[in-house]
Amino acid sequence: MQPIQLQWIDYTILLAYVAFVLGIGWWLRRYMKTSADFLTSARSIPTWVTGLAFISANLGALELVGMAASGAKYGIATAHFYWVGAIPAMIFLAVFMMPFYYGSKARSVPEYLKMRFDERVRALNSIAFAVMTIFASGISMNALAKLLNQLLGWNYNAALWICSGVVLLYVLKGGLTSAIYTEVLQFFMIVLGFAPVVYLGLKDVGGWHSMNQSLQTVATENHFSPDAWSSAWKPLLAGSANNPMGVDLFAMVFGLGFVLSFGYWCTNFLVVQRAMAAKNMTAARNTPLVASVPKMLFPFLVIVPGMIAVALTAQPDKNYRIPPPIIAQADYDKAVAAVKTAIASEPAAATQTVEAALSKKVDAIKIASLVSANAAHPLSDADIQKGIYNSVSENDYDGVILSLVKKYCPPGLLGLALTALLASFMSGMAGNVTAFNTVWTYDLYQAYFARNKSDAHYFWMGKFITVVGILLSIAAAYFASMYNNAMDIIQLVFGFVNAPLFATFLLGMFWKRTTGTGAFLGLFGGIAGSTIFHALTTVKTNVDAAGHVINGMKGGYLGIQAQFPSEMAQNFWLAAFAFIVCFTFTLVISLATARTKSDAELKGLVYSLTPKIVDNNQPWFRRPAVVGVILLVVCVILNVIFW
Numbered sequence: 001m002q003p004i005q006l007q008w009i010d011y012t013i014l015l016a017y018v019a020f021v022l023g024i025g026w027w028l029r030r031y032m033k034t035s036a037d038f039l040t041s042a043r044s045i046p047t048w049v050t051g052l053a054f055i056s057a058n059l060g061a062l063e064l065v066g067m068a069a070s071g072a073k074y075g076i077a078t079a080h081f082y083w084v085g086a087i088p089a090m091i092f093l094a095v096f097m098m099p100f101y102y103g104s105k106a107r108s109v110p111e112y113l114k115m116r117f118d119e120r121v122r123a124l125n126s127i128a129f130a131v132m133t134i135f136a137s138g139i140s141m142n143a144l145a146k147l148l149n150q151l152l153g154w155n156y157n158a159a160l161w162i163c164s165g166v167v168l169l170y171v172l173k174g175g176l177t178s179a180i181y182t183e184v185l186q187f188f189m190i191v192l193g194f195a196p197v198v199y200l201g202l203k204d205v206g207g208w209h210s211m212n213q214s215l216q217t218v219a220t221e222n223h224f225s226p227d228a229w230s231s232a233w234k235p236l237l238a239g240s241a242n243n244p245m246g247v248d249l250f251a252m253v254f255g256l257g258f259v260l261s262f263g264y265w266c267t268n269f270l271v272v273q274r275a276m277a278a279k280n281m282t283a284a285r286n287t288p289l290v291a292s293v294p295k296m297l298f299p300f301l302v303i304v305p306g307m308i309a310v311a312l313t314a315q316p317d318k319n320y321r322i323p324p325p326i327i328a329q330a331d332y333d334k335a336v337a338a339v340k341t342a343i344a345s346e347p348a349a350a351t352q353t354v355e356a357a358l359s360k361k362v363d364a365i366k367i368a369s370l371v372s373a374n375a376a377h378p379l380s381d382a383d384i385q386k387g388i389y390n391s392v393s394e395n396d397y398d399g400v401i402l403s404l405v406k407k408y409c410p411p412g413l414l415g416l417a418l419t420a421l422l423a424s425f426m427s428g429m430a431g432n433v434t435a436f437n438t439v440w441t442y443d444l445y446q447a448y449f450a451r452n453k454s455d456a457h458y459f460w461m462g463k464f465i466t467v468v469g470i471l472l473s474i475a476a477a478y479f480a481s482m483y484n485n486a487m488d489i490i491q492l493v494f495g496f497v498n499a500p501l502f503a504t505f506l507l508g509m510f511w512k513r514t515t516g517t518g519a520f521l522g523l524f525g526g527i528a529g530s531t532i533f534h535a536l537t538t539v540k541t542n543v544d545a546a547g548h549v550i551n552g553m554k555g556g557y558l559g560i561q562a563q564f565p566s567e568m569a570q571n572f573w574l575a576a577f578a579f580i581v582c583f584t585f586t587l588v589i590s591l592a593t594a595r596t597k598s599d600a601e602l603k604g605l606v607y608s609l610t611p612k613i614v615d616n617n618q619p620w621f622r623r624p625a626v627v628g629v630i631l632l633v634v635c636v637i638l639n640v641i642f643w
Contacts, residue, residue, distance in 0.1 A: 005413075006086070006152065006414065006415065006418075006498075007411035009411055009412045009415055009419065010411055010412065010415030010416070012415070013412075013415035013416055013418075013419050014082070014418060014419050014422065015223050015413055017189070017422065018058065018166060018207045018422075019421060019437065020168050020185070021166070021182045021185070021190055021423075022169055022170050022183075023165070023180055024170060024182055026170075028071045029415065038636065041259065054296060055187065057551070057639075063298070063424065064194070064302055064401060064420075064424050064531070064637070065143045065147070065398050065401055065402075066143075066398070066402040066419060066490065066544065067081070067299075067302040067303050067306070068302055068303070068305045068306040068397075068400050068404075069306060069307075069397035069398050069401075070303070070306065070308050070380075070397070070568070071304065071305060071306020071307050071309075071400075072306035072309045072322060072397050072400045073244060073245075073303070073306070073395075073397050073566075074229075074243070074244050074245040074302065074566075075215065075228060075229030075231075075244060075245075075307060075310075075569065076229065076230055076231065076232050076242075076246055076307065076642055077231075077235070077236060077238070077243060077252075077624065078297075078299070078303045079232055079299040079303055079305075079638075080232065080252055080256060080257065081256065081261070082295060082296060082298065082299050083232075083296070083342035083635045083639050084252070084253065084256065084257040084261070084290075084294055084639070085256050085257050085260065085261025085262075085265075085634070086261055086265060087292050087295065087296055087631055087635050088257070088260045088261070088632065088635070089262045089264070090265050090288040090291060090292045090295070091263060091288070091290070091628035091631060091632065092265075092266060092623045093266045093272070093275075093288045093626075094285050094286065094288040094289050094628065095289070095624045095625055095626055095628055096285050096509070096607070097266050097505075097509070098275055098281075098285045099281070099285065099610070099613055100287070100509060100604070100605060100607075100610070101275070102271060102275070102276060102278070102281050102283070102284040102285075102401060103281065103604050104578065104604055106276075106444055107276075107438065107442050108269055108438055108439050108443055109125065109129070109267060109268075109269040109272055109438055110122045110125045110126040110129065110269070110443040111443055112605075113125050113504075113508075113519075114443075115510075115605055116448075116508050116519075116605045116606075117514075117515075117516040117519045117520070118516035120487050120516065120520040121162065121445070121504070121516060121519045121520045121523060122447070123443075123444070123447075123448070123521055124204050124520060124524060124527075125501060125523065126439050126440075126443040126444050127241075127444070128497045128527060129269060129435075129439055130436055130439055130440060130444070131497075132434050132472055132496070132497040132498075133269075133270060133432040133433075133436040133439075133469075134431045134432070134436060134472045134476050135476050135479070135489075135493050136428070136490060136492075136493065137428070137433055137469070137472075137473035137476065138424050138472075138473045138474070138475065138476020138478075138479060139425075139489060139490055140412060140428035140429045140473075140475040141160055141163065141425065141429050141473055141474065141476075142160075142176050142396060142400070142476075142477035142478070143425055143478040144159065144160070144163055144422065144426070144429075145157075145160035145163070145477065146326070146399070146402075146423070147402055147421055148163075148276040148400060149326070151299065151440055155523035157557070158476060159401075160204075161284070163422070163426060163429075164429070164470050164473065164474055165424070166426060166468065167429050167430050167433070167496070168225045168466065168467065168470045170182065170430070171430050171433060171434060171449040171466055171507070181249060182423075182426075182427055182430065183274075183427045183430075183431065185423065185451070186420075186423040186424055186427040187294075188300075188408075189416075189419060189420045189423045189424075190420045190423065190424055191301070192256060192416060192420065192503075193416045193417040193418075193419065193420025194301050194302070194305070194417065194420060195210075195301065195406060196396070196408070196409070196413055196417075197305060197401075197404055197408055197409065197417060198300065198301060198304055198305060198308075198423035200357065200408040201250075201304075201305060201404055201408060202304070202308060202410070203306035204308075204312075204318070205308050205311045205312060205315070205318075210311075211229040211308060211311040212227075213230040213232075213342050214310075214311035214312075214314040214315055215228075215307060215310060215311055215314070216229075216230065217314045218310055218311070218313065218314050222244070222637075224242055224243060224244060224632055225242040225243065226613070227244050228242065228244055228447075229244070229307060231642065231643065232639065232642040232643060233598055233639070233642075233643050234598075234643065236246040236248065236249060236252055237249060238271055240565060240602065242355060244566070245309060245565075245568050245569060246564060246565025246568070246569040247565075247566075247568065247569045247572055248255070248508070248547050248568040250574065250576075251265040251569060251572040251573055252577050254443075254577075255571075255572030255573060255575050255576040256572050258579075259499045259576055259578075260491060260494055260495065260498065260499060260571070260572065262502050263494065263498030263499045263501060263502035263579070264494050266502060266505065266569065267286070267498055267501045267502055267505050268494075268498055269435045269438070269439060270431055270432055270435040273286065273434070273435050273438065274432065275288060280462035281613070282618070282622065285613075285624050286622060286624065286627075289624060289627050289628065289631070290614075292631050293584055293631075296638070298347075304501070305400065305401055306397075306400050306401075306402050308404065309322055309400045309403065309404060309562045310322070320407070321364075321390055321402070321452075322395040322396075322397065322399070322400055323395070323396050323399035323400070323402070323403050324360065324389060324395060324396055325360065325392070325394055325396040326396065327358055327360065327392070331357055331358050332357075332358075332385050334357035335353075335358055336361075336384045336385055336388065337389075338350060338353035338354050338357060339354065339370055339371055339384050339388065340374065340378075340384065342371045346431035347362065350367055350368070350371050351364045351367045351368070353467045354367055354388060354391075358388070358392065360392050360393070360394055360401075360443050361392070361393040361394060362388070362391040362392055362393055363391045363392075363393055364389065367388075367391050368390070370384065370391065373387075376513060377622070383425045389430070393510035401421075405417045405418065406462065410603050418587060419438070427471075429473060432469075432475065433466060433469045433475070434466075436465070437462050437465045437466045437469055438462075440459075440461075440465045440469075441458055441461050441462045441465060445458075445465070446463055456521070464640070478540070484525070488489075491565075491572075492567070492570075492571050492574070494532045494571075494575070495530055495571050495574040495575040495578060496527060496531065496534075496578070498527075498574075498575075499526065499530065499574075499575035499578040499579045499582075500522070500526020500527055500529075500530065500578045500579060500582035501523060501582075502579060503579045503580075503582035503583040504519050504522060504523050504526075504582060504586060506583070507519070507522075507583065507587065508605075508606070509588050509606060509607055511590075511609070512595075512602055512606045512608060512609060513590055513591070513592045513595065514586060514590045515589070515593045515622070516593055516596055516597075517589060517590075517593045517595060517621045518587070518588075518589035518590030518591075519586055519587075519588045520588075520591075520605060521525055521585055521589050522581075522582045522585035522590075523582055523586070525581050526578045526579065526581045526583075526585070527578070527583060529577060529578055530574050530577065530578035530581075532573075533573075533574050533577045533578070534555045534574055535555065535557055535558035535559075536555075536558055536560070536561040536562070537555050537556060537560070537562045537563070537564065537570055537573075537574075538555040538556030538560055538564070538570070539563065539564050539565070539567050539569075539570055540555055540563045540564070540565060541556070542554045542556065543556070543560065543563065547556050547560075554567065554570075
């Protein structure tokens with residue numbers, strides 16, 4: 001994908017956004033007088049703001065780049081992340097869990113765990129969460145730097161450091177409040193920037209019906225069920241071999257729908273922090289529900305572009321392909337020379353030479369045709385490189401949304417779409433960093449390294465660790481560059497941390513007999529179990545002809561006991577395994593150990609010992625249980641429509 005040149009109007013929109021977010025941070029600096037102001041917004045944010053920030057904290061690189069990539073890689077089944085996973089989990093958080101979080105006055109999820117169990121559980125979750133947020137932040141910034149490199153030709157390293165610097169500036173000035181208000185702006189920017197891309201893409205591909213027909217062609221060519229990309233449930237029910245995600249009903253419903261989704265939305269401090277910043281209990285409980293309404297419709301904005309990209313590949317007249325991985329120009333030059341020196345009678349040799357030059361698999365038939373065409377009428381170097389580009393068999397699915405933006409956006413609209421992408425990535429990084437600095441300052445530094453210091457000291461530490469978090473995120477970005485789908489790697493990270501943690505929460509909130517020892521050893525066992533599972537499994541595409549693992553980051557580094565059809569299938573099973581291990585360990589060890597906290601100490605922390613909130617005096621649209629039922633009904637309808 002060749003870089004494009006921005007026009008003055010595109011740069012104007014982009015610079016206006018950067019100036020605006022920096023201005024927000026500068027304006028809010030006057031209100032940052034205590035550590036609570038900087039790290040928790042002093043619990044003062046209105047419901048509609050926390051609701052949009054709640055969804056926008058998740059609506060970063062993972063949502064735009066990752067979901068578009070998954071839409072291309074797996075089809076409409078990606079919508080299960082929303083209609084089976086996110087919405088039910090957000091409703092559960094609003095109805096059952098927010099009363100404990102907000103009512104306990106905890107400043108973070110790890111601090112709640114200390115109140116419910118003990119310091120050991122708090123420390124283990126704090127460390128695991130800190131590592132997870134750094135990885136998530138790095139994934140956002142890797143996606144942003146890749147975007148600026150592929151779309152505009154900017155140097156990857158320069159883009160990474162400059163954009164990280166902008167995030168650092170406005171978070172240092174305005175803290176969590178600055179991050180929350182920029183997330184609200186980000187929400188509207190994304191809708192305005194990407195709705196036109198979806199509309200123009202659908203129009204180009206011939207409409208929804210024509211897109212589905214093209215997707216059926218692609219599915220048949222790849223030996224899946226004809227509706228593998230266009231149906232959410234039928235290929236899934238037909239078995240893992242009939243859908244590109246390679247999952248069955250259990251892996252989807254239990255691994256994703258229950259474990260990963262509930263684990264993420266109910267225990268991840270990144271999103272829970274937005275609800276905890278609300279001005280009162282009613283606002284805190286309604287925050288996830290406000291977020292659920294647009295969340296339910298976002299598959300049409302973020303998944304459909306990936307499906308459009310796949311449909312375009314099945315229409316030869318569109319001259320489109322999903323971008324291959326980034327390849328250095330020097331490698332292309334070697335491959336071009338190989339094609340120019342090859343003769344038509346030796347296509348196999350030319351293919352091998354091109355593969356060696358690019359370090360990538362290529363389509364032998366396309367290389368043979370290119371060699372023949374060059375032999376008949378010598379082609380220019382640019383034409384040969386274009387042919388080689390189209391012959392690379394591997395896809396960089398994270399490049400899908402970038403390629404569509406380039407294809408459909410004229411000047412002005414291009415600047416708007418690019419700014420929306422920039423906003424999502426930077427806000428994703430800011431959200432993770434603000435969660436990281438809160439957990440570090442309150443749950444690690446204050447708890448174990450510097451007790452009984454002044455508030456001014458913790459205020460300073462919150463700012464200092466923000467800088468450290470940014471630097472660690474940059475390091476994580478280089479690690480994330482090893483994956484071709486941001487969603488694959490982040491779900492793996494969630495499987496390590498959130499999946500076992502949800503088991504700890506589930507037992508702790510609804511079973512008063514759960515002990516601190518049981519929770520600590522269970523959580524440790526779940527994290528260890530997920531690590532072992534990953535070390536002994538991998539995906540089929542990560543094993544070469546000799547049976548050796550290609551990329552150890554995708555598992556199998558201690559041996560191969562199982563191979564999954566896709567990274568996502570591996571992630572779902574890993575999460576399910578981690579949850580079961582943690583749940584079992586916690587249950588058994590709790591029964592074998594004595595309780596250390598009385599019923600009185602657990603009041604407000606365990607469901608059966610906590611007075612229930614009565615909402616009868618509230619109008620129906622402010623009663624979480626009523627709104628939750630309505631949202632669930634809508635989810636069922638959407639699942640039936642796309643069955």
